[in-house]
Amino acid sequence: MSIKVKNLTYTYSKNTPFEKIALNNINLEIKSGELWLFVGHTGSGKSTLINTFNGLLIPQQGEVYIDEESTKSKEIKIKDIRRKVGIIFQYPETQFFLPTIKEEILYAPKNFNVNIDKKEISFYMQLLSLPYEYLERSPFNLSGGEMRKVAIISVLSYKPEYIIFDEPTVGLDYSTRESVFNTIKQLNKMGKTIILSTHWISEFLELKPNVLMLKDSKEAFIGSFDEFITLDYNILEDSGIILDEKLDLYRKTIIHKKENIKNKILNI
Ligand SMILES: Nc1ncnc2c1ncn2[C@@H]1O[C@H](COP(=O)(O)OP(=O)(O)OP(=O)(O)O)[C@@H](O)[C@H]1O
DSSP: OEEEEEEEEEEETTTSTTOEEEEEEEEEEEETTOEEEEEOOTTSSHHHHHHHTTTSSOOSEEEEEETTEETTOSSSOHHHHHHHEEEEOSSGGGGOOSSSHHHHHHHHHHHHTOOOOHHHHHHHHHHTTOOGGGGGSOGGGSOHHHHHHHHHHHHHTTOOSEEEEESTTTTOOHHHHHHHHHHHHHHHHTTOEEEEEOSOOGGGGGGOOEEEEEETTEEEEEEEHHHHHTSOHHHHHHTTOOOOHHHHHHHHHHHHHHHHHHHHHHHO
């Protein structure tokens, strides 16, 4: 089970004066159970790539395979891809349209024919620290952070195999951000495949995620977290990540360890 990207190129407004290559020959494989961080400056192509994973965008060149089936295949139903690949878009709360939180949460499972029981809803609400009593409330009368949490639950509720978070913490305060990141970590520990586009990567170093860095629509780096974090400072700056104290200390420790090993080898 995997998402495979082969020689993917995506161009907006192709053959018009506004033509823009947003992805240029991307290759990638995301295996079941993995955690991936997508980093890169604004406009580098992260959202475009994410939107090809559930058939929202179909590549003009190259392929995206979801569990070995190309999103271009005539046999594949877009609804089946959407069921498998759940995306939490930026500002997902703008898509609310039902009168109660309960109805918002149950809408997608009904649409995709997925069963969800009270216990599971309660589990997700607890995970995101939302009181169960909120279910009967209107989603429009919540704080911005609470709305974001409801929007996240309304994707988790249909149990997609792959869960993609496209900058899920934009505009949130520190404590809501922590709550969202803890939920993401918990879901990955439970075996869920997670792809997360974010600038806040220090939160995830314990989980040893994989990192894809995009720059000017191209892959600038693909590899392990430790390889990524030991790249030169100017490359890290180019990736748009927030290099906080914790992350910088971790970086220095890894570099120090690598140098020690090199010295030991030289002394043999
Ligand atoms: N609908 C569109 N039509 C034309 N160009 C677009 C469209 N959407 C995105 N682009 C352009 O494609 C490039 C990649 O955009 P994309 O949104 O994928 O980047 P991003 O890395 O996700 O940025 P951000 O972090 O700001 O969301 C940018 O130059 C952007 O202006």
